[in-house]
Amino acid sequence: MRTLCPFLLNRYVITFGSIAVLVAAWNVYVAMNNDGVITGRVVGPDGRPVAGATVLLSERSLLVSTVRARALTDAEGAFRFSGHRLYHLYLEAEKEGMGRQAPTEFRLYFKGQNLVLREPLHLTPGK
Amino acid sequence: MQHYLRWPVHLLLAVVSLLMLVPFLWVFKTSLTGENIFVYPPALLPRNPHLYYYVDVWYAIPFFRYLMNSVFVSALVVAANIVFNAMAGYALSREFLGKRAVIVLFLSCMMIPFQVTIIPAYLITRGLGLLNSYLGMALPLFSTIVCIFVFKASFDAIPSSLIDAARIDGAPDWKIILRILMPLSKSAIATNVILAFIWSWNNFLWPLIIIRDQEMQTLPLGLSRFLSVVEDTTGALYAFCVMVLLPGLLVFLLAQREFIAGLTRGAAKG
Amino acid sequence: MKHRTRELFLIWFFLTPSLAIFLLYRILPLFWNGLLSFQFWSPYKPAAFAGLYHYRELLFYDDVFWQVFWNTVVLMASAPLGIMLALGIAVLVDMPIAGRNIYRTIVFMSYPVMSVAVGIIWQWLYNEKVGLFNYALLSLGVIQRGIPFLHTPRLALGCVIVASIWQVIGFYMIILLGGLQTIPPSLYESAAIDGASAWMRFRRITLPLLRPAIFLCFVIGIINSFTSFDLIYVMTQGGPAHATDLLITYIYSVAFKLSKLDYAAALTVVNFLFFLGLALLANRLAGGEAGAVDTGK
Numbered sequence: 100m101r102t103l104c105p106f107l108l109n110r111y112v113i114t115f116g117s118i119a120v121l122v123a124a125w126n127v128y129v130a131m132n133n134d135g136v137i138t139g140r141v142v143g144p145d146g147r148p149v150a151g152a153t154v155l156l157s158e159r160s161l162l163v164s165t166v167r168a169r170a171l172t173d174a175e176g177a178f179r180f181s182g183h184r185l186y187h188l189y190l191e192a193e194k195e196g197m198g199r200q201a202p203t204e205f206r207l208y209f210k211g212q213n214l215v216l217r218e219p220l221h222l223t224p225g226k
Numbered sequence: 227m228q229h230y231l232r233w234p235v236h237l238l239l240a241v242v243s244l245l246m247l248v249p250f251l252w253v254f255k256t257s258l259t260g261e262n263i264f265v266y267p268p269a270l271l272p273r274n275p276h277l278y279y280y281v282d283v284w285y286a287i288p289f290f291r292y293l294m295n296s297v298f299v300s301a302l303v304v305a306a307n308i309v310f311n312a313m314a315g316y317a318l319s320r321e322f323l324g325k326r327a328v329i330v331l332f333l334s335c336m337m338i339p340f341q342v343t344i345i346p347a348y349l350i351t352r353g354l355g356l357l358n359s360y361l362g363m364a365l366p367l368f369s370t371i372v373c374i375f376v377f378k379a380s381f382d383a384i385p386s387s388l389i390d391a392a393r394i395d396g397a398p399d400w401k402i403i404l405r406i407l408m409p410l411s412k413s414a415i416a417t418n419v420i421l422a423f424i425w426s427w428n429n430f431l432w433p434l435i436i437i438r439d440q441e442m443q444t445l446p447l448g449l450s451r452f453l454s455v456v457e458d459t460t461g462a463l464y465a466f467c468v469m470v471l472l473p474g475l476l477v478f479l480l481a482q483r484e485f486i487a488g489l490t491r492g493a494a495k496g
Numbered sequence: 497m498k499h500r501t502r503e504l505f506l507i508w509f510f511l512t513p514s515l516a517i518f519l520l521y522r523i524l525p526l527f528w529n530g531l532l533s534f535q536f537w538s539p540y541k542p543a544a545f546a547g548l549y550h551y552r553e554l555l556f557y558d559d560v561f562w563q564v565f566w567n568t569v570v571l572m573a574s575a576p577l578g579i580m581l582a583l584g585i586a587v588l589v590d591m592p593i594a595g596r597n598i599y600r601t602i603v604f605m606s607y608p609v610m611s612v613a614v615g616i617i618w619q620w621l622y623n624e625k626v627g628l629f630n631y632a633l634l635s636l637g638v639i640q641r642g643i644p645f646l647h648t649p650r651l652a653l654g655c656v657i658v659a660s661i662w663q664v665i666g667f668y669m670i671i672l673l674g675g676l677q678t679i680p681p682s683l684y685e686s687a688a689i690d691g692a693s694a695w696m697r698f699r700r701i702t703l704p705l706l707r708p709a710i711f712l713c714f715v716i717g718i719i720n721s722f723t724s725f726d727l728i729y730v731m732t733q734g735g736p737a738h739a740t741d742l743l744i745t746y747i748y749s750v751a752f753k754l755s756k757l758d759y760a761a762a763l764t765v766v767n768f769l770f771f772l773g774l775a776l777l778a779n780r781l782a783g784g785e786a787g788a789v790d791t792g793k
Contacts, residue, residue, distance in 0.1 A: 346525035
């Protein structure tokens with residue numbers, strides 16, 4: 100053990116060792132959080148939760164925007180997606196007669212990161 | 227002992243340091259915000275820094291693949307360099323017929339810069355079937371004359387009494403090299419590692435010539451191809467730039483002393 | 497006796513790998529290059545003897561060649577400027593102040609990074625719309641509209657030279673610093689006692705004793721102007737209209753973009769002879785062996 104200590108204190112070992120540790124820790128974090136779950140709420144113009152609104156999850160490339168999944172909000176206005184594999188996505192919400200929320204951009208740190216919306220999606224009337 | 231004011235010197239050096247750092251800081255800042263591309267006038271401090279451009283680079287460009295290619299080729303070059311240069315350096319530290327001719331040959335090779343050899347080197351590599359391969363990329367760099375002379379100087383400096391004593395004890399030559407000469411030449415090995423690593427890590431022209439597959443590209447090649455393929459109006463380019471700079475800077479900062487010593491020794495004939 | 501032959505065998509065995517590499521990738525290419533330059537060579541037809549055809553084309557019919565030759569000379573001539581700046585920085589860093597190693601590292605940091613990255617960064621610093629230089633000039637009110645630095649034939653080479661100096665100044669500084677530190681301080685002290693001013697001390701003691709180091713920097717500057725492929729290729733690709741093309745980038749585009757390997761070989765021979773001539777001249781001026789530098793890059 101005594102001969103191991105000077106080896107461990109070498110600055111190369113420290114640097115690359117900490118990098119390796121960081122990479123391993125990051126991979127563990129990613130593995131634990133990449134189920135692709137997105138949860139959020141939709142509220143109407145009056146601030147009250149809206150049930151039955153359609154939420155669209157789409158991926159936008161340079162030219163086209165493809166809808167990957169859609170979900171309906173439940174009685175409390177909450178919706179849930181799961182199993183997505185995107186890192187750059189757009190969410191929009193719409194309900195007949197109540198308005199819509201234009202596509203809002205969300206960027207993640209890795210593919211399929213679990214996302215919990217901090218702000219609910221607001222429906223505003225009018226085109 | 228002269229007395230002079232300290233602060234003008236500090237001021238001047240601080241200005242110079244700032245000038246030298248501005249390009250790095252600017253590209254780092256843009257990689258965090260991307261606003262200099264879209265927003266005019268560009269601002270000095272990042273307004274909404276985010277790391278998402280790095281995510282874009284990671285998924286859109288095979289950065290990891292390029293990194294591994296560079297690492298593998300550099301590792302190959304460094305390993306081959308240490309072995310071949312030490313061998314040649316040892317040979318040159320002994321006396322033998324034709325030694326002078328060999329030294330003159332090596333020195334004259336030093337006068338042939340790599341750029342002069344690119345066309346036939348390409349034809350040779352193609353003839354050997356090594357285009358698009360790690361070995362093809364690494365082969366021309368397997369041995370450098372400067373490093374051979376560094377080893378030679380290091381071996382020459384070892385007192386022959388040590389070697390003679392080992393000989394008398396009946397040790398075979400290879401054992402003498404491995405057990406006595408190499409451990410005493412640690413700084414020559416360090417110089418060799420640093421110089422070989424930097425030359426192969428930053429090597430751009432040679433991979434540019436012989437690599438055609440996108441998958442085999444090294445970091446400098448990947449960076450320049452990305453630049454020509456994507457318009458430079460994206461923060462991802464600058465994130466890529468930063469990611470490419472970081473390993474080189476890291477190695478340099480870790481190995482500063484050996485690096486500077488190696489370069490000065492390599493520049494003034496070893 | 498047997499030991500001696502065994503040792504000889506070992507020696508030659510040890511020399512073989514390095515010799516093979518150099519023969520294969522330095523000496524053989526040099527001669528093959530010369531051979532190619534006298535041939536009409538194409539991958540589809542057998543080679544034919546061409547005599548001095550390519551050389552005549554190069555010297556008399558190719559304006560681009562003279563342009564790139566001139567550009568290379570200009571780049572070489574800019575080396576003294578970089579060396580002077582580096583000398584000033586080296587003198588400052590040599591002074592016994594706190595944190596001088598940090599300054600030294602910061603200045604030197606630009607050298608070991610990839611030339612490709614340096615080229616991209618500087619290309620973008622010079623950008624007409626979003627570059628830092630145009631921004632500074634515009635906000636200072638010096639100009640009304642952004643200047644397309646790298647697309648203006650008259651300015652482009654100067655801009656590239658600035659980037660090149662930024663990159664290499666750290667290397668010059670290190671060499672000059674090494675030279676400065678070999679000057680024994682007792683020389684300065686006795687000169688000060690004799691009443692010499694700081695400027696006199698610099699001129700009479702420092703400069704003459706730094707001559708080998710300054711000379712080495714010159715040689716490095718010359719080599720740099722022959723080998724600066726990466727920077728030019730990424731910054732400007734030799735444009736606009738060959739204003740920033742160097743011999744080496746021109747050779748590359750002729751050989752690998754136009755596929756005229758034979759003409760490029762002739763260009764390479766001229767390039768090499770020019771380089772060799774300068775190197776021998778430098779060797780003669782330095783009085784012997786002091787000219788050998790690493791051309792491994």
